[in-house]
Amino acid sequence: MEINLPLSKSEGIRALISLYLLRRGRGQTAMPPRDEVIPVDAPEDLQVLYDGLQILLAGSGTDIRLSASASVARFLVALAAAEGRRVSFRLTDNQLLRRPMRPLEDYLHGLGVSVERNEEQWVVDSSRLSVPRETTADARAWESSQFVSAIIYFSIAGNYPLGIQRQYSAPSSRYIALTIEYLRQIGVDLTWQADWIRFKPREQSDLTGLKTYVFHLPADYTSASYWLELQILHPEIHKLVLRGMDPDSFHPDTRLLSFYNPFLDFTTTDDALTSSRRPVSDGLRPLSLDLSQNPDLFPTLFATMIGLGMKTTFTGLSSLAYKESDRLGASLSIAQDLGWSSDAFINVTPNGFTYTGVPRETKPKRVTLGHRGDHRLAMAFGVLATTLEETQVEIPDDVTVTARSYPHFFSDLCRQAR
Numbered sequence: 001m002e003i004n005l006p007l008s009k010s011e012g013i014r015a016l017i018s019l020y021l022l023r024r025g026r027g028q029t030a031m032p033p034r035d036e037v038i039p040v041d042a043p044e045d046l047q048v049l050y051d052g053l054q055i056l057l058a059g060s061g062t063d064i065r066l067s068a069s070a071s072v073a074r075f076l077v078a079l080a081a082a083e084g085r086r087v088s089f090r091l092t093d094n095q096l097l098r099r100p101m102r103p104l105e106d107y108l109h110g111l112g113v114s115v116e117r118n119e120e121q122w123v124v125d126s127s128r129l130s131v132p133r134e135t136t137a138d139a140r141a142w143e144s145s146q147f148v149s150a151i152i153y154f155s156i157a158g159n160y161p162l163g164i165q166r167q168y169s170a171p172s173s174r175y176i177a178l179t180i181e182y183l184r185q186i187g188v189d190l191t192w193q194a195d196w197i198r199f200k201p202r203e204q205s206d207l208t209g210l211k212t213y214v215f216h217l218p219a220d221y222t223s224a225s226y227w228l229e230l231q232i233l234h235p236e237i238h239k240l241v242l243r244g245m246d247p248d249s250f251h252p253d254t255r256l257l258s259f260y261n262p263f264l265d266f267t268t269t270d271d272a273l274t275s276s277r278r279p280v281s282d283g284l285r286p287l288s289l290d291l292s293q294n295p296d297l298f299p300t301l302f303a304t305m306i307g308l309g310m311k312t313t314f315t316g317l318s319s320l321a322y323k324e325s326d327r328l329g330a331s332l333s334i335a336q337d338l339g340w341s342s343d344a345f346i347n348v349t350p351n352g353f354t355y356t357g358v359p360r361e362t363k364p365k366r367v368t369l370g371h372r373g374d375h376r377l378a379m380a381f382g383v384l385a386t387t388l389e390e391t392q393v394e395i396p397d398d399v400t401v402t403a404r405s406y407p408h409f410f411s412d413l414c415r416q417a418r
Helices: 009-025 044-058 070-081 094-098 102-109 145-158 170-184 221-233 252-259 295-308 318-322 327-337 375-385 398-402 409-417
Strands: 002-004 063-066 086-091 114-117 121-125 136-138 162-165 191-193 196-199 239-243 264-268 272-277 287-290 312-315 345-349 352-355 366-368 392-394
Touching: 009 044, 009 070, 009 145, 009 170, 044 063, 044 070, 063 070, 070 086, 070 102, 070 121, 070 145, 086 094, 102 114, 102 145, 145 162, 145 170, 145 196, 170 252, 221 239, 221 252, 221 264, 221 272, 221 295, 221 375, 221 409, 252 295, 295 312, 295 318, 295 327, 295 352, 295 375, 318 327, 327 345, 327 375, 375 392, 375 398, 375 409, 398 409
Parallel strands: 002 239, 063 086, 136 162, 287 312, 366 392
Antiparallel strands: 086 121, 114 121, 162 196, 191 196, 239 272, 264 272, 312 352, 345 352
8 A cells, every 4th residue: 555645734834934934034025936835735724824924924914814723823923923013813713712822922912912812813913012132931831832933933033032941841842843943944043952942133134144945845744643543453454655754854743653663564765654564462562652742643543542452551641632622532532432431441631541452342333423623533533433343434524624634635545445
């Protein structure tokens, strides 16, 4: 089986913003043509971000569309705050309202930026922005890679001095490292020492020292997880080739290879990942998975383990309550809808639980998958549904729900099933 994966959303977001900062620093007023940087079938969140950056760079538009992506919203709000004018954002998905924004708002409010939010639009007014000689953000109470990255983008866009005091946190450190790596590709170096991140303003406003910026995006490791799940749950799939993978990617979700290592052997080339089934003995020990660094992998890993009947303890799940849905609660609810007993999941806390390995106890004839509009739940449990004998699973709005990260996922899945 051979699959062409979509672009990495996390890396695509950071690369697009780096490209925007480079164009802005050189005084340019337009992004490169869309088809030069992202393909037509790119994840919707990348298209929304591109459109927003184009409007900001033009310096005149005020109506920017937001999707349900919290990262896109946070980064665009931070970049808009550096504009020194009023910018409005139009909401197209109410799921965005439940995503935290407070640390970024508090930071910007302290500098004189007004951020007003309601159910229809958000308005950022930075006409009274006042940045002191030294700007310090204390992130120790709300350690978050996206808020830290948003503040970094704000400071670089405005060429403002910045110091971020933080406590070491492995989960956010990996994503902050991803942000810093993409900034270094356009010639912006930040100092990262122990619990401080610092940005020193450039003496010149343009980045003339950088002659070229190669805009190359790898495939998405998180999207690869759904196909690895499919292979593990279907013994007849002996070999899987995933195209577009970067073996040297900085993306935190490259850890999925170690999570699936008990079941699969992996080999990598410059642009592909090949997985082969590994003989698994009946005596495989129960697994313990800490997903504090990789919360987006939880739905796939959970669906895989209950499909296998593999006793597994999951930890590091506290951030799941603030994703596109309450992914922990929703996943447990979906599992019960599909026939697993609530007793199969013990010691449930906001941070984790243990699946006892008990297989599903009932086989309902028909289930409508309650994915709550969450793309990762739809795809992870959609794959699991291909293994559930005697149960027909309907996935509402299958095309719409996956558009933001993996367009055409279910059409690809159906094609492979044939």
